[in-house]
Amino acid sequence: MISKNLSLVKSKYGYYLIILAAALSALIHVISKPMLENSENLIEINPVVMAFLIYFIGGIFFTPVARKTSSISKFGKKDWLFMGAIGIAEVSALITYFYGLSTATAVNASIFSNSEIIFALVIGMMVFKERLHIKECIPFSMIIIGMMALPIGNDLYQNNFNLGHMVTGDLLIVLSGILYAIDITFCKYVGDKFDARRVTQIVSFICAGVAISLIVIFEIPMDVDVTQLPGILVMSILGTGMSTLFFLMALKMIGTVRTVLLYSTTAVFGVVFSGLFLAETITAIDIISLVLVLTGIFLLRNRLAGKDDHDVSADNEVIINESSHRSSVKRGKHKSKTPIPHRIREVVVFQGWIGAG
Known part of the structure; x- marks a missing residue:
């Protein structure tokens, strides 16, 4: 009974944490927008400068957090190579995002x-x-339509095509999503070996280093x-640092599938905050887009999880079926099989471990 009650409490706090992580992450869209625009009252911050400040402060924030994790001395040349690639991809993604925003x-x-x-x-x-699979094509199409076709198509219509x-x-923000996906893919290789907090700390400083180099080279004020x-x-600190920590904590409490699904509500919080704090108009097209995206992500939960992911709540309900697809890796005369969707899932999970995206 005690174990059952602890499981319920743990699950409840996991839900609170991931919703809070999504809300904090959404602040980035709303807070950065006025700083990147021409205004009579505020100085327009260059996107490269904004990226440098966010990563530099983020690196400082994660330094004490990562203190008890893997030592930097354990990183090999190949690890640093991947770290560099991650840093370049991530800072490029954030700068592109800010230019688009x-x-x-x-x-x-x-x-x-x-x-x-x-x-x-x-x-x-x-x-x-x-x-x-055929059954996965429909939700995948829903996400593409809701996330790209409708918003971009509506803007084209409003601008007479x-x-x-x-x-x-809009297109620059979509491009930043592609760069973040490349970033996430690179992170898979270092994430297997090192703690995510240490990876986040080092990548943050690498990103800050790349950004300050661009500032010096192009003489950006x-x-x-x-x-x-x-x-x-x-x-x-809140939009990147605390959001990442809450994501990681929720990941352990409620599992991968529910964490990723609930974290996708960042879009909902972003739209609501944009209407409340920036007085932007929220149209019917925006609502339809959100519904399509969130529904599609929910229907693709099997793809996001890749294998049985057991609910940590009292009923121990299984929230996803195991995928039958497996890959075989030959090592001499031995073969090890790993579910391909599970490996994809590991890549996707890194979206909450790194950067401000």
Whole structure:
């Protein structure tokens, strides 16, 4: 009975944590938007400068958090090579995202926020040479339509089918999702060997190093108003740092599937916050897009999990069936089989471990 009650409490707090992580992550869309636009009251921050500040502060935040994890001395040359690739991909993704957000709406940016999940799945299927089942094509199509076709199509219609600033911004945000997916794929290789907190700390400093190098090379002015620093701190510590920690804690409490599914509500929080704090108009198209994306992600939960993922609540209900697809890896005369969707799942999970995406 005691074990049963503890399981219930643990599960309940897991749900609270992942919802809070999604809400905190959504703050990035809303807080960064005004700082990236021309305004009479505030200085416009260059996207590269914004990225540098977020990663530098994030690296400092994760330094004490990662203190008791793997020592840096245990990283080999190949590990550092992957770390470098991760840093370049991630900082490129965030800079591209900020450039897109400067002209797109925060509502659309929120709807696009789940794009790295889909792109990571696509990359995973390409790497592991796996195909979607027929029953998975429908929810996959729902996500594509809701996340890209409807928002971008609506902006094209509003701009008389001209690639104006808003449409270009949408496309840049989608491109950032592709870069984040590449970033997530690279993270799979170091994530098998090292603690995610240590990876996040090192990657944050590498990203900050890449960003400051771009600032020096292109002589980008570090124009930041003192009044903008609290917002940047909130994005770095709450939107990135605390959101990541809560994601990891929820992952252990309620399992991968429920964590990823509930974390996708970041889009909902982003749209709501955009309407409340930025006074952006939330249209029927936006609502339809959100419903399609979230429904599609829910229906693709088998693909996201890849194998049986048992509920940690009192009823110990199984929340997903085991996939029958397996891959064989030859090592001499021995073969080890690992479910391909499970390997894809591991790649997808890294979306909550790294960066501000």
